[in-house]
Amino acid sequence: MRETTSIAIIGTGNVAFHLGNALYENGIVIDQVYGRNTQIASELSKSWDCSVAASLSEIKSDLVLICVSDNAITSIISQLPEGIAIAYTSGSVQLSSIVGRSNIGVIYPMQSFSKNKAVNLFEVPFLIEADSTEFAQDLFNLAWKLSRKVFYTTSEERKKYHLAAVMVNNFTNHLAYQAKNYLDQQDLNWELLLPLLTETVDKILISDPYNAQTGPARRNDQETINTHVEMLDGLPKEMYKLISKSITDTYLPHD
């Protein structure tokens, strides 16, 4: 790190793809890429104008960015050369769980990446943590080249943000899946719901979701809730009941 930084990217998934691209476009030197999928690693090496590392022990860049799934992080770190500076990109892996290493940190972009969709990283929050103030500062400065929303957070805080991110991203997407699946089964047109979905989020962006809440459960309209529950089967039925109960409870007058 410090003055001249060269970076090795470990991983060939969505995070590796988007972070690597953003670093490359911002003039940061990527000199090595490594991935189990050697074909994608080779493709990435071409777009970033760097070499493919044949093994993890060959990595020799100033900083290694580990962009792999949580359960592979520890194993990858154990295979990297001693003393090399390492940052991983996970929301939930605690820094204290990485033992026997120094120069270790986290650079967690709180965004959902997919290869077929560009993301404006400049607005994406990056959560930073490291085992020393100096290394944390280095990672902060690196993230600052990509985004104007960079924050120091502890592992505990990062884990809490990750939990909220799961609700906002994964669960919202699953509700959309369930709604689409239901309409598909009924031979109805999911596309008709898209303006409502857009408006739902636009409203959350400008107001508090507590105040933005509407609908049968908000009004404690048990008749409509029961009708809807009857129209569903299996887990969607249970989800409908439980989320409705949670909404109703949120707005019931408290003693």
Added chain:
Amino acid sequence: MRETTSIAIIGTGNVAFHLGNALYENGIVIDQVYGRNTQIASELSKSWDCSVAASLSEIKSDLVLICVSDNAITSIISQLPEGIAIAYTSGSVQLSSIVGRSNIGVIYPMQSFSKNKAVNLFEVPFLIEADSTEFAQDLFNLAWKLSRKVFYTTSEERKKYHLAAVMVNNFTNHLAYQAKNYLDQQDLNWELLLPLLTETVDKILISDPYNAQTGPARRNDQETINTHVEMLDGLPKEMYKLISKSITDTYLPHD
């Protein structure tokens, strides 16, 4: 209806406000407004340049648009003059539940309205139904002046769209509320989640939510799921478990 149409709006809530404004701006004559809240009715009458009806029996427009909550619709209809053309704006009230009336129909805008936020009605689906083909056509033509997404649907179909709308709008908003509430309790910053929420929906708009799904439950990562469940209390805990189970089940290999 037919050639010269004048409209009476019943209700002073968000639907009345937005539909009335859109009709007025499109040159359709609103000649009466009625609402229990006489002050808001008086304000609306000024912006639409019309009179306030003192009682429902005085309504004499060509078409009455009922923009009130579901449980008030039947009572309002019973107080309107015999023979007058009536359309209500509910997603879930079946046309067959309105007995002893002819010239009755539905014009349901599938959108969530709030007074402090403009909505582009042109993209909003309007679901149309009536007790005669001619009246349905009249309502279709009226909606067509406001939107390019107008559809004839039966009460059954409308009810199903309404159920999907509850999932997409009400439930998504509640997840955002729960995530914000959790972060507020932890003294963390909800604003950091907003880029992720925007991206989540952008992704659904361009791809299938089945394919867009990511996260611990998608990977069947029970360790992260359990950690998150331990971090929550009460109904959010149950919601987290159930939605995660629903996601995991959706992607488990089937026999």
